Amino acid sequence: MKRIFKLLVIMLSIFLLSGCETETKDKLTMVTEAGFYPYEYYSNGEVVGVDRDIVKRIAEYLDLELEIKDVHFDSIISEVKSGKSDIGAAGISYTEERALEVDFTDNYIVSNQVIIVRNDSLINNIDEVSGKIAVQLGTTADSYLSENYPNIELIRENKFLACIEDLRQSKVDAVVMDEVPAKNIMDNTMRILEEPLFSDSYGMIVAKDNTTLLNAANAVINKMKESGEIDAILLKHLESKEETKEEVKESNNIFVKIYNRFYRSVILDGRYKFIITGFKNTLLIALGAVILGILLGTILALIRNFHDNTNKLKILNKLAKLYIDIIRGTPSTLQLMIIYYIIFGSSEVNMILVGIMAFGINSSAYVAEIIRSGLQSVDKGQIEAGYALSLNYRQVMTYIVFPQAIKNILPSLGNEFITLVKETSIGAYIGIVELTKASDIIASRTYDYFFPLILIAIIYLIITFILSQLVALMEKRLKNA
Amino acid sequence: MLKIKNLKKNFGKKKVLKGIDLTINDGDIIGIIGPSGCGKSTFLRSLNMLEVPTSGSVILDGDTIDLNDNLNDLRRKIGMVFQQFNLFNNMTVLDNIILAPVKQKLMNKTDATQEAIRLLKKIDLEDKKDNYPRELSGGQRQRIAIIRALIMKPNIMLFDEPTSALDPEMIGEVTKLMREIAKNGMTMVIVSHEMSFIKDFCTRVIFIDDGNIVEEGTPEEIFEHPKDQRVKTFLSKVKDI
Numbered sequence A: 001m002k003r004i005f006k007l008l009v010i011m012l013s014i015f016l017l018s019g020c021e022t023e024t025k026d027k028l029t030m031v032t033e034a035g036f037y038p039y040e041y042y043s044n045g046e047v048v049g050v051d052r053d054i055v056k057r058i059a060e061y062l063d064l065e066l067e068i069k070d071v072h073f074d075s076i077i078s079e080v081k082s083g084k085s086d087i088g089a090a091g092i093s094y095t096e097e098r099a100l101e102v103d104f105t106d107n108y109i110v111s112n113q114v115i116i117v118r119n120d121s122l123i124n125n126i127d128e129v130s131g132k133i134a135v136q137l138g139t140t141a142d143s144y145l146s147e148n149y150p151n152i153e154l155i156r157e158n159k160f161l162a163c164i165e166d167l168r169q170s171k172v173d174a175v176v177m178d179e180v181p182a183k184n185i186m187d188n189t190m191r192i193l194e195e196p197l198f199s200d201s202y203g204m205i206v207a208k209d210n211t212t213l214l215n216a217a218n219a220v221i222n223k224m225k226e227s228g229e230i231d232a233i234l235l236k237h238l239e240s241k242e243e244t245k246e247e248v249k250e251s252n253n254i255f256v257k258i259y260n261r262f263y264r265s266v267i268l269d270g271r272y273k274f275i276i277t278g279f280k281n282t283l284l285i286a287l288g289a290v291i292l293g294i295l296l297g298t299i300l301a302l303i304r305n306f307h308d309n310t311n312k313l314k315i316l317n318k319l320a321k322l323y324i325d326i327i328r329g330t331p332s333t334l335q336l337m338i339i340y341y342i343i344f345g346s347s348e349v350n351m352i353l354v355g356i357m358a359f360g361i362n363s364s365a366y367v368a369e370i371i372r373s374g375l376q377s378v379d380k381g382q383i384e385a386g387y388a389l390s391l392n393y394r395q396v397m398t399y400i401v402f403p404q405a406i407k408n409i410l411p412s413l414g415n416e417f418i419t420l421v422k423e424t425s426i427g428a429y430i431g432i433v434e435l436t437k438a439s440d441i442i443a444s445r446t447y448d449y450f451f452p453l454i455l456i457a458i459i460y461l462i463i464t465f466i467l468s469q470l471v472a473l474m475e476k477r478l479k480n481a
Numbered sequence B: 001m002l003k004i005k006n007l008k009k010n011f012g013k014k015k016v017l018k019g020i021d022l023t024i025n026d027g028d029i030i031g032i033i034g035p036s037g038c039g040k041s042t043f044l045r046s047l048n049m050l051e052v053p054t055s056g057s058v059i060l061d062g063d064t065i066d067l068n069d070n071l072n073d074l075r076r077k078i079g080m081v082f083q084q085f086n087l088f089n090n091m092t093v094l095d096n097i098i099l100a101p102v103k104q105k106l107m108n109k110t111d112a113t114q115e116a117i118r119l120l121k122k123i124d125l126e127d128k129k130d131n132y133p134r135e136l137s138g139g140q141r142q143r144i145a146i147i148r149a150l151i152m153k154p155n156i157m158l159f160d161e162p163t164s165a166l167d168p169e170m171i172g173e174v175t176k177l178m179r180e181i182a183k184n185g186m187t188m189v190i191v192s193h194e195m196s197f198i199k200d201f202c203t204r205v206i207f208i209d210d211g212n213i214v215e216e217g218t219p220e221e222i223f224e225h226p227k228d229q230r231v232k233t234f235l236s237k238v239k240d241i
């Protein structure tokens, strides 16, 4: 037991240290959501795209090393605002609301927001737009339609791929999105209306006081616009997509079809690497979190148990209970965001560590209750006998209560670990590449949502199945011990 | 000598002990009887502070027992045996016996083990030293619980219905051990529903009803010539059974 504990502590310190390591070269951190072809997308495990190419030039201009962070689109402004990232480039359109939070560079792209309908649709121009319209949540299409088309029913999807899927399955009547990706992901059952719904332009965002970066970015952007480099880059990325598309031969054979999807989702472009990274990170975060959860949870449980037994530590007990109630009473997504944006603020920190902290803190509340009820399950008579033999609280806990409680606690902790493995999927919100994010990344390149999702669902299932078996085995062993 | 002065205990609004005065002299064997729920266990548990009295004091050999002060010292001097034996299920018989003397540094482990084995031999259970409590009969468990208390070399031993949870054929082995301990001059306080045992074994009997000592005297006085009507009623009921 002691040995295991030691090992865990060592592992945890390694995580902590790896988060603290300092780097020497100054960096320009670009934040994006790499699922917006051709502006930002993954190729061979790296974020590439028009935006990256432009920001790369800005970094060179400033003699900085470019680092890219891939997060949820909703998080990009907070990333830049909090100073966690220097520049946001993710096909962001200028809005007054956003401009209140951050500064925009000059436009580097002007894009058309088009309407996609099925071939048999009766919608033929802007004025006929009605019924159910799918948009990507939080995009300009979303806000534009919300403001100007009060009579339509907006379906807000997290990904525009899901919008297209909705259209394919006739769940919506039309999709509104950027013309460039639209042309790439629509199939021959759909058409794009000739007249764009509205035009949109993209700028990059920097923190309000960062004029140096703003000026540098504008200088680079304007130079590239004038020389036509941006158009060339756009074309280059669109063409690279065409190449990869041709590698897969279509067929009517069902097995070939499945193989093709597998090939595109897993093998092509080394996409299995995302799954491996995701798998590793998922396990690492869950393991780190459960260890942290156990450390914190044990302290909380002891405070509460000590109070229950002796009526001392009243205030500390109240605080512990408050902490547990707050953690258990608020969504873990929210806790993750708060820890990332508020607690860690502008400091640069290893994402895995943030995940471990957030999920560990979350888990500690549940672990505390697991341990507390485990301690309470031990026969009161034996505890009294311990006191009657002149042992003190600590001795009674160490020699009598813990060894018996552990039989009830360990299996529950195993189940907590299983829960955590699944919980980590929300780490994708702040850009942790765990399994779910890995499937997201792959889907954003293949435009095939289902295959990677099913694939990682199977991986989750396998992990949890194995863990459940281990927990069952442990339970059996402990019962006989 | 253990002196109890005006001991009161409330559980919330409920008054369970209403002011008990009692002096227990060395060598006394005191039997406590009374109807169920009258506060016998609560009284016994107040003596070693398993229940903290609401007011009043417990004075051991001249020292007033203070909750924060010398509790461990008090508890070392007062052994306790429970109805449900309360052996530690996670430990062998031997470990049960030597845990407290070793952890409280009364003996080193070798001495404690030696002493434990000597005591186990006395009760014919030496061969069970490496067994776990769940592998023993009730009578065996209770006798081990008694020597577990005994190894601390207490001045006083408290017994809360030590034979109530036993099958009838096992009661004898436990009372026999208690008699042997008494023979060596141990001071004892026993709560029991075994009237014949109390009558035969104790030097003094105390009848508690509704949180008060109603009558106290020699076994003969209490059992043969009770004065208080409540004692009479109680004894006649017990005899009926």
Ligand SMILES: Nc1ncnc2c1ncn2[C@@H]1O[C@H](COP(=O)(O)OP(=O)(O)OP(=O)(O)O)[C@@H](O)[C@H]1O
Residues within 6 Å of the ligand: B011, B014, B016, B035, B036, B037, B038, B039, B040, B041, B042, B043
């Ligand atoms: N921890 C507690 N909280 C509240 N009430 C209690 C507690 N312990 C005992 N009581 C109450 O105090 C009263 C006396 O209990 P106690 O166990 O001392 O009785 P007793 O004389 O030992 O009874 P018995 O012969 O049944 O063992 C009972 O009414 C019981 O319900």
Ligand SMILES: [Mg+2]
Residues within 6 Å of the ligand: B040, B041, B042, B160
């Ligand atoms: Mg009782």
